[in-house]
Structure formats: structure tokens, C-alpha cells
Amino acid sequence: MRGSVADRCFTVYALAALLPMAPHAGRAQETQDPSCVACHGSLPDDRLATPAKLFPTDIHAQRGFTCVACHGGDASAAGFEAMDPARGFLGRPRGRMLLDVCGRCHSSAEFMRRYNPALRVDQVTEYRSSVHGQRLLQHGDTLVATCSSCHRPHQMRPPSDPQSSVHPVNVAATCGACHADADRMRPYGLPTDQLETYQRSVHWRMLSEEGDLSAPVCNDCHGNHGAAPPGVSWVGNVCGQCHTTMAEKFRDSRHAQTFAMLGVPGCAACHGNHDIQDATVSLLGLDSGAVCANCHAATDGGGLIATGMRGLIDSLETRFDSARHQLERAERAGMEVSRALFQLEGAQNARIAARTAVHSFDLIAVRREVETGLAVSDSGLAAGRRVLKELNFRRTGLAVSVTIIVALIAGVLLKIRQIERRG
Amino acid sequence: MADGLTQPGQSRRRFVDWLLSRTLTTWLLSTSVGGLVLSVLYPAGRYLVPPAAGESATAAVTLSIKTEDLAPNSGQIFKFGNRPGIVVRTASGDLRAFSATCTHLGCIVQYRSDVSHIWCACHNGHFDLNGLNIQGPPPRPLEAFTVNVRGDEIVVSKGA
């Protein structure tokens, strides 16, 4: 992996020779860096003091690593001698050197196994394949992101920690720190609106408002260490990681070939990319706001299928809504409808399935799902009607008993009058 | 009560007296008392008749599925209160039960014997046999229920 360029190879070996103690020291021996922290912690210059102050919260500190693990030098020596390059002091590792410093441990399966056997060890390899890595390694561009750009040095936390810069909720901001910065992106001619547009998307809303940590952030589509824009042919595969059924149906549809021929990105053609919205039925058909109209007109075959599918789904939605409203009305009136609502859940399945079937662009497939849903909705509607009839029966019963009571009151009043006349 | 009748010509007065006559009042009173008694006794009587559903659903339900009906490596949907549940017999014979509502968009999940997963067909969400979401869009695991076997009956209850 790292062998193709001779000098890089040399650096690695040199470093390994210079810093024999760091990876092999184990966690028990050096829990403190007397001389590093002693001086740096009390330095008036924040730039030099902050790392020493922050580091105790870092995952590496908690696993027993000390400053010298990354910075080299000799912590047992006092004063500037500790930072003698002859004692292996590296200063602030950056650029390529950072890959070697981090990779020395993180690319070693034997080493990582001792601390976190589940952690992957191919981050550096992946990084080399990324656009960031390519620019760094081939063009010597030191402005691109390296390890420490995303994993904040001295305050690294595992991605599961909400304070981590790579926790799902924070990833967009972490990438956006550079990618939303117009000055930084200008030399590369990259747009800077991705963060803003992403934060309008349903994915971000699911993540930030609904707390659904499985919702995708930047790295779920672009990769993290191997970050790159997904190519046109990839979009389906990327989205299909989660939206499998849709991706499958789309792949088998005639659109897949046509789009590929035209060089149009599959999913993104209709759904967009960063600002992807909740896919409502309004995307379907030829009305304003519907994406089919971008290519199809009312007269062509595709347009007919689009309006047909829209009509089918609309009819199911209407029927389902009226069944649910009917049952909810009955429920609010205090009636027992749990069984009927339970059965109506079946229509919920059909609704989702019908919307999924749209991605096959096959009217018959959509109709099959819609008809299942219609049948369930109809029985729900019927149940709702029965229940409301029972409600009517209650009202009638009330009217009858109130009439009886009123008659009785009249009778009693007459009786009173009768008694008091006599008396 | 009949004193009004002695004064002729006063038809209105006579009408009122007729209205007050014992027979009408008695008739009105007796029928409406009867009606009232009926309209109280009828609901009360119907109330005491055991309802079709047997006994009140509690935190536990006894399934209509018998243990022998559920082959290893299979699963079935049942009604747990107002919501669907799924009971699974693993290949090794254990019984497990979960809420059958997918945590993604609320579709009803099913058991897939080919992969031994609980699976949601809507968006290809997979849950393992502990209810954990292991693949696809579901954000959370399925809620797990406690399963007990009483004779050949399966009793599912909420929580431990």
C-alpha cells in the first residue's frame, strides 16, 4: 500500500525507528507526561497551552497514550531538551507526515486489536484513494483535509460521542467548515452551497429533529476516508444502500437504461441530491411540481403512465384517508375501533408499496398494490360506518330515554297539581 | 278534581280538568315509570352480559397460535392490544416476540426464513432475531416482548 514511492517508505521506517516506544509502550507505563504538561499547561500562549489542557478528554489520553505518542521527543527530559529532534521530536505533524503518524497505529491490525478490535484499519488506504488524498499526495496540495481536519486534534472522541466532530449530527458541520467556505473552495472551483442545501433536506430533518442517527450525512454517500463525489453511475448504488427496494425496481425499469444513455444521474434526476425532499406523491404526474413533466408531456406514453400512476395513488390516498377519518371520528366519540384501525394498517403497507412500485414505472405493478390497499380501506370504511351507526343508536337511545323521563316529569307535575288541588 | 264540571260553558276549564283526570295522570305515570325502569334495566342487563372479547386485554395476551403450529425458523403476526406483534420461533427452537411495526415508516414486518431475519418489505429493513435493526433504513430496534409458554399456549407480555 505504501510501497510504491521509495521516499515515503523511508519516512515510515525512519519514524518507526525514531519512536520505538510509542506503539509498544502499552497503556500502563506512561499515564502522565510530566515535562510536556508541566510546561505547556502553564504557558500564556493559548496556542501552546490549549492542547495540554484539552488532551485529557481525548480518547487517546483515556486509553493511556501521551503527547510523545504523536509528537515524539522525550518526556522524561526537562525543558527544551525534551523537544530535541535528536530525541525524535516531530513538532506539529501535518500533511503527509500526519498520515504516517496516525497510520502507524491505525493501519496496524495487530496494534489496533489491542485497543479496539472492531475498528477498521484501512483509513489511510482509503484516504489515499480519496480526492483529498490524491491532491495531497500527487499535487502536494497541503490545503486539503487530512486526518486532523475532521478529527479535531487533542479532543478526539469516538463517533458515538455526541460531542465528537464526527458524530452523525456534527459531520455536516465538520465537512462544511471547509466546503461551505467560499474562499477556501475558490481555487478548486467547487460550489459551497452543499451544507446549506443539505440542511434543507429530509435527511437532515430526520437526523436533527427526529434524532434518527441512521439518516445519511455527508460521508454516507461520499464516503468518509475515501471521500469523493459519487459518479453518475453510482447514485443508484449509493441511495440503494438504504432505499433498496426502490433502487432495485428502478434498475429493472426502462428508465435505468435511458438515463444511463443520456448521462443523467438515476435517483438524483427526480429527487435531487443534497436538498433531497420528502418524496411525496406530488412529485409524480404532470402537474406543477411533478418531476415527470420535466421530460414527458400529456400526449406521450410516459406522460400517460405518469398521470395513471398518480391517479391510482391519489385514489388510494383519498380512500385510505376517509377510512381513517371515519374511524378516528368514531374513536373520538368514544367508540371501540382498535380492531378496525389494526386492519387498516394493512392499507398503510399497500400505500408504501404502491409508492415504491412507482419506481418500476409500470402501471400494472402500481395498480396491483393500489387494489390491495383499496380493498383494505373499503373494509375499514365499512367498519367505520358500522361504528357510526352504533353511535347513532346511542343517540337514539338517549332520545328515547330522555323522552320517557320528560313524560315522567310531566306525569309527576300533573300528579302534584292533582294532589294540591284536592288538598 | 271534578269540581270544574259543575260550572257549564267553561270548556277550557273542562279541558284542563279532563287533563288532570285521574285516568290520564295514572296512565302517563305508570307507562313512563315502566319505560324508565326498562331504560335503566336494559343497559344494566346488557352491561352484565359477558362481552364477546372475553376478558380485558392486559399487558399480556394469550395467542391463538399454539406452540406446535409454529415451526422452527418461522414467524407469525398477532394482535397485541391495538398493535401488531410478531412471534418468531428461531431455528434453535426459541420463541421470541416483538412489536411488528417497523420503526421506519410503520409497515408491518414479516419473518424471512431464507435469511432468518425479521424483514420489512417496504424499504428492505432487516432486524435480527433480537429485534435489532441491522440493515436498511429502520432507525431503532423493534420493541421486544416477553414470551412465556403455558402448556401449548403462547403468552406474550410487555416488558419484563
Next chain:
Amino acid sequence: MLWSWLDDRLGLAELGKLAVKKRVPVHRHTVWYYLGGMTLFLFMVQVTTGVLLLFYYRPTAEDAYESIQFIMAEVQFGWLVRSIHAWSANLMIFTLFLHFLSVLLLKAYRPPRELTWVSGFVLLAVALGFGFTGYLLPWNELAYFATRVGTEIVGVVPAVGEFSLRVLRGGEDVSGATLTRFYAIHVAVLPAIAVGLLGMHLFLVQRHGMSAPLEQESRGDAPPSMPFFPNFLLRDLVGWLVALAVLASLAAFFPTELGTKADPFAPAPVGIKPEWYFMFMFQTLKYLPAHILFIEGEVVGILAFTVGGLLLLVIPFLDRRAARGQRSPLFTWLGIGLIVYAVVLTYLGYTMSPTQ
């Protein structure tokens, strides 16, 4: 035949005589006399529907909510029985308050009716106890937290507070143990007390007859009156029938809601409110400062309510002027003050923003 057979054994004729002998004074305040009977009728409705509910209710934290859901949904007319029980409870407390205030303002507690007053006042307390314990039984979220707050108040009483709180709750916190306890109190302890007191109350009312207002009595001449049986009783009956029709309509159009099941680990919902008849006390405690003269504000409030209640209990023995048949405006104003206080604080309790 049957009559004389029964009469020989039960002495029905004597009872009848007692009823026939009794006369009800007729004056501009006669209407207040109906409130006691109305409360009695609603109490009987409570007993009947309460017994019916017992057929299906299950007093455990696991089953209580579900069993009421079952009553509301599966049992035929279960919704009617439960809704009537809930509505009738509220109406009963309401008529009971009116009955209490009318007796207070008309000074009907004058001798020889002191014990009628005392028994009636204890019955009022018992009714509030019914309301407080019954509120928890559906085991829904609102009831759970209202009970938690309500019982908490007991805990601030010095010395015995902690202990009484534990006894009341059946443990440190409101739990299934509290539910079982409240259930026992609601369906066994309080009914036993209520029936005893009610018997005494009714016996005393029959024995002493209705009290005429002070000004009428002081005039000396025999006031106009009507026989209790059947004239007054039939009028009572009209009121009861109206109440029944109102109850049925309320139950049919506004069936009592069940809400969501109580979850002891859920955060308390915003704006927990007690039942409306506890609102003025609840609100008073909110307004009290944290400390009044080294004593905790809540403790002062609770002591004040206790003392106030005891004073009301013994009011027949305090109001010496009324006892001598003289006008006692002080106690009239006290009564009016009490009404204004309760109404204003109840109003504030329902209009104040819950976050304040």
C-alpha cells in the same frame, strides 16, 4: 294482607307516620331544600354505577388502565356506566357544595341541628375523599401525576408528614401499591363511613324536620308549609329525573376520556391540574411564599386549611347569636367570603398560564 304482615314485623306504619307528619316550610328560600335530596340521588347513582364498574375493573397497575379500556370499548353500555359514574361524581360534589353553602348561609345549623351539620360536614369530607381516591383508579397519566402532587402535600406536614405520606402511598412513591390502597379506600372504607353517616344525617333530618330561615322563625307565627309526603317528595322526584336526563346526555355526548396510560418514568406533563373541586386549595398553595415566619409556606397553608375545616365543623357551637335566634351577620359575611375566595382562586387556577 302483605302490607299488614310486613307492618307487623317492620313497623312500616310508624315510618310512614314520620314521613307524613313532616312538613316543609314554604318561603323564598325553599328551593335550597332540594339540594340535599339531589345529592342523595346522585350518591345512589354513584353506588349503582360503582357496583357495576366493579364487575370488570381490576385494581392493579398492570391491568387497571386496560380493564377500563375494556369497559369503554368491549362491554356493552360500559361507556355509559363509566361516563355516568364520572359525571355523576362531579355533579354530586357540585350539589353537595351548594347544599353546604346554602345551609351555612341560611344558618340551618342552629340548635337542635348541630349534629346534622357535623355529620353533613364529615360527609362532605368523605365525598372529597371519594373524588381524590377515585381519580387515580383509571391509572392514566393525568391522574397519576395529579395524585403524586396531591399526596406530596401531605408530606410537608412537620413530624408526621413523611410517615403519613408513606402510609397514604403505600410506599415511597405513587405506584401499584398506591392504586390498590386507593381502591380499598374508594370501594370499602369510604362507602362504609358514608353509609353510616348518611343514615344518621337522614334520620336527623327526618327527626328535626326542615329548618326555616331565621327571619321567618323569629316572626313567630306558623309559616306556610307543605307536607313532605307526597308534595315535597314528588317535587324532589322531578329534580332527580332532570338530573338523570342531564347525566344521560352528558354521558352520551361527552363520554369520559381515558387518556394515556400512566408511565411512572415519563416526565410530568405540563399543567397538571387537580379535579376542579380541589383547585382553590391547590392554587392557594401556589401563591404562598416559600417561608412565612420561619415556617414553610406550604405547611402554613395546610395548617390553615385544617384549622379552617375544623372551624367550619364546629360552627354551630361558635355562632352563639344564631343559636339564640338572633341575626349573626358576621357568619353570613364569613360564608360569603368563603364563596368569593373559592370562586376567585378556582378561576385563577384555570386561567393562569401553567408555566408561571
